[in-house]
Amino acid sequence: MVTMDNDTHELAEVIPTHIAIIMDGNGRWAQARGLPRMAGHRAGTENLRRIIEAAIEFGISYLTIYAFSTENWNRPQDEVQGLMRIFEDVIDRELQELHDQGVQLRHIGRLEPLDPAFREKVLHALEYTRQNNRLVLNVAFNYGGRDEIINAIQHMIDDHLQAEEVTVERVNQYLFTAGVPDPDLIIRTSGELRCSNFLLWQGAYAEWYFPAVYWPDFDKEQLRLAIEQFNRRERRYGCVKPTSGDEA
Numbered sequence: 001m002v003t004m005d006n007d008t009h010e011l012a013e014v015i016p017t018h019i020a021i022i023m024d025g026n027g028r029w030a031q032a033r034g035l036p037r038m039a040g041h042r043a044g045t046e047n048l049r050r051i052i053e054a055a056i057e058f059g060i061s062y063l064t065i066y067a068f069s070t071e072n073w074n075r076p077q078d079e080v081q082g083l084m085r086i087f088e089d090v091i092d093r094e095l096q097e098l099h100d101q102g103v104q105l106r107h108i109g110r111l112e113p114l115d116p117a118f119r120e121k122v123l124h125a126l127e128y129t130r131q132n133n134r135l136v137l138n139v140a141f142n143y144g145g146r147d148e149i150i151n152a153i154q155h156m157i158d159d160h161l162q163a164e165e166v167t168v169e170r171v172n173q174y175l176f177t178a179g180v181p182d183p184d185l186i187i188r189t190s191g192e193l194r195c196s197n198f199l200l201w202q203g204a205y206a207e208w209y210f211p212a213v214y215w216p217d218f219d220k221e222q223l224r225l226a227i228e229q230f231n232r233r234e235r236r237y238g239c240v241k242p243t244s245g246d247e248a
Contacts, residue, residue, distance in 0.1 A: 014231050016184035018062035019055065020138075020206070022198055024047070025190030025214030029112055032214075038082045043216035046222075049094065054100060054220040055135055062136045062180055064108070066198050070144035073113075084118065084149065087141070091121050097126065102134025108176035109143030138180060145200030148176050177202055185230045189215040207233045 015137060023044055030040030048065065050132035057061045067087070073080060098105065105126050111119050122141075156166065182202045186196075191212035195203065209226045211218065 004184070007206070015059050015213060016062070016227065016230055017018040017060070017185045018181050018185075019060055019226075020064035020066070020103045020199055020203070021051070021216075022066045022186070022188040022196060023215040024192055024196075026216060028190065029214035029216045031152075037079060037169040038086075040214075041086055041218060043085060045090055047216050047218065049097075050207075051218060051223060052098070052101070052135065052137065054223050056103075057220075060135065061140065062183075064138035064180075064183060064199070065141060066144070066196075067139050068109075069074060069140075069197060070142060070147050071140065073142075083114045084115070088118050091125050095125050098137070099129050099132065102132045104134075104136045105129045106136060106138045106180075107216075108138050108140045108148070110147070111142065113142060124127055136180065138177065139199070143198075145170065145175070145197045149201060164218060168193070171201070181205065185209060185226065187211070187218075187226050189213055189218045205235070205237050207235065 004097075014018060014058060026040035026044040027037040028040070029043065033039075052063065065070050068083065072083070077159060107122060108244050113124060116121070152171055155174050158168075162172070180205070183206045185207045185208075186195075186199065186203050186206045189211055191210055193210055195208075199206075207230055211226065213222055
């Protein structure tokens with residue numbers, strides 16, 4: 001049993017190996033406080049640091065965050081540019097701390113549309129933390145589930161795979177998440193009940209959790225509650241567990 005800092009709370013015994021998070025509600029968090037939307041995005045970025053620390057403490061091995069989708073480019077240009085500045089600033093400010101904490105950064109999605117200087121910073125961060133193994137942090141940036149599947153199909157065609165060679169295991173090798181176990185638990189904050197093109201293939205048998213809290217307020221205690229909820233689920237993967245009278 002893993003014990004929290006607060007002795008009155010204990011973390012459930014089964015810890016998900018891989019948790020993925022759709023960090024939703026930054027803009028609405030800011031608007032509810034009479035602040036500009038960018039203030040919400042900055043608050044959401046600050047919160048990410050706390051959740052990474054909590055994930056390490058709880059013993060989670062993989063954490064995937066939905067930072068910027070392929071559809072987010074359609075937002076107002078001033079907001080997109082502001083988000084890019086925030087992301088670049090995060091790399092500048094947080095990279096050494098993440099490295100010191102043993103976090104390995106990975107990127108899922110496409111880097112081609114990024115400004116070349118920003119892209120180089122991302123590639124440097126990935127290489128700098130490549131040997132770390134305390135927590136693997138997958139950053140889904142310029143990512144979309146459909147785009148990922150199309151990309152996998154295109155590369156399988158390029159490699160001249162025959163139809164009978166296309167298996168679940170082979171497709172996994174062509175995804176952006178190759179080598180990463182599928183998420184056990186996917187969390188979407190803000191109470192919205194949709195997957196928004198996130199990990200469409202990998203999330204086939206994930207448990208979903210939809211807390212009403214906006215992302216900037218999703219703290220360590222909220223993460224603990226999500227893991228508790230995960231422990232209450234019965235994961236059957238499409239099967240039915242035998243009852244006491246059934247044969248094994």
